[in-house]
């Protein structure tokens with residue numbers, strides 16, 4: 216009996232202790248402040264806010280558009296906590312609307328115009344030559360330069376084709392091949408584009424390192440420009456690279472660099488960027504791509520059918536001396552001088568030996 | 569039977585069988601046909617020569633590091649082969665396919681980022697090496713059409729695999745699988761056989777050189 220009584224007394228004590236502990240819990244964890252706030256808010260203004268229609272819907276939406284939060288916050292700690300409507304996304308959506316976007320519109324027309332001009336130039340001027348070959352060859356590009364060049368050219372074409380499919384797919388390709396085929400094309404294009412992007416960035420770094428020498432501006436560029444680059448007759452002097460090539464190099468480096476950086480941001484949006492940065496990245500990415508593709512059309516034209524003997528230099532490494540005299544006379548002089556002084560040094564060394 | 573079922577069933581069995589039978593046949597021929605005994609008196613050890621060449625050829629060829637500046641060939645070679653090896657045997661979709669069709673691999677697949685990264689290494693290496701075949705006059709001269717077909721087919725198999733990464737389209741999956749099957753059929757009759765023959769060819773050249781007292 217006595218044991219039983221003692222038992223129930225202990226149980227009572229425990230229950231009281233537990234009750235006290237539970238009541239103290241909110242104070243211990245700090246959660247009570249929330250409750251307290253809510254109840255004081257309820258005292259000040261009973262019921263949910265704005266039920267009496269003091270503010271119009273338009274005003275509420277206006278506030279939300281300007282970044283007022285409160286209704287559907289993403290989890291705190293997220294980069295976008297507090298934003299319900301992203302007003303800048305509005306502008307982005309207009310620029311990036313697949314059918315009406317000015318980027319798609321002007322981009323398509325711009326590329327077509329460049330192609331048209333190149334065809335016209337070819338028909339009027341034809342390939343630029345350099346007279347007869349001399350039969351003497353001179354090294355223009357080392358093996359590693361040629362490998363870097365064609366590696367990035369290959370990846371660039373792959374990135375261009377897949378990227379243009381993504382940009383122009385909805386307005387131009389979908390009506391031709393239908394929804395099903397278009398969706399397959401686009402998932403394939405996107406996956407390849409995403410995977411090859413970092414490879415492009417890597418090769419771009421290689422291109423920069425291998426072709427930087429000779430691509431800085433110099434006074435002879437002005438003379439070259441005044442002579443119309445020799446494209447309309449006459450001789451235009453140039454060093455290792457002419458002004459047009461220098462412009463291409465820096466366009467490739469800067470636009471390619473912008474493509475790489477914005478591409479990385481879009482590959483890892485959760486870690487690297489906010490939604491607005493991503494929108495901006497996408498616009499810069501599309502514009503840089505169009506600029507680079509547009510310029511590359513001219514580069515590819517001049518590197519293949521536009522000037523006789525140029526392609527050989529990038530494939531075998533060697534060009535004919537007369538080619539060099541016609542297109543890069545200053546560079547040829549330097550190289551011949553170097554070779555001569557090298558020969559002389561060798562002869563002196565042999566004499567001395 | 570749909571085309572995909574055909575590719576996953578009978579065509580898979582047929583191509584895999586051709587691969588196994590003819591690759592084994594070629595290896596057996598190489599290993600067991602034998603050759604005439606060399607008659608000259610041996611000067612050095614064929615065994616050491618073979619060992620030195622098998623291992624030594626993992627290192628860059630010294631001449632490539634000198635004036636030729638072709639060190640990128642070694643880097644690209646490792647990048648391609650290791651990348652391809654990893655993605656072939658450790659990527660989740662491949663592990664799943666191999667488990668279903670061939671053997672219960674004992675290892676877990678690598679995470680997706682590892683798959684993508686190894687594919688990027690493999691692509692960068694393959695493109696560099698393939699481009700070099702065209703622009704290095706010496707290598708161009710010793711490249712046969714088979715070398716280009718082998719590189720091109722491998723590239724296309726990898727490219728369609730990468731395009732199917734979204735795992736959203738049966739068509740893309742079928743395209744990749746179909747090309748893998750073509751690759752398997754081409755394999756035993758081509759330079760792709762070096763996957764298996766490299767130790768033997770290195771060993772043989774090394775042994776001959778070792779016997780003559782020179783280096784391969």
Ligand code: HEM
Pocket residue numbers: 355364367368371372422426430456459460461463464467471511514515517518519525526527528529
């Ligand atoms: C299929 C496409 C391409 C063809 C046919 C081509 C052709 C050529 C040729 C023949 C040359 C030698 C010009 C000379 O001797 O002065 C050259 C130079 C060069 N190419 Fe390309 N190319 C292509 C794509 C690219 C791409 C995509 C890039 C860059 C991302 C690029 C960057 C360069 C650079 C930097 C040079 C050195 C001249 C300069 O600094 O502008 N090429 N190309």
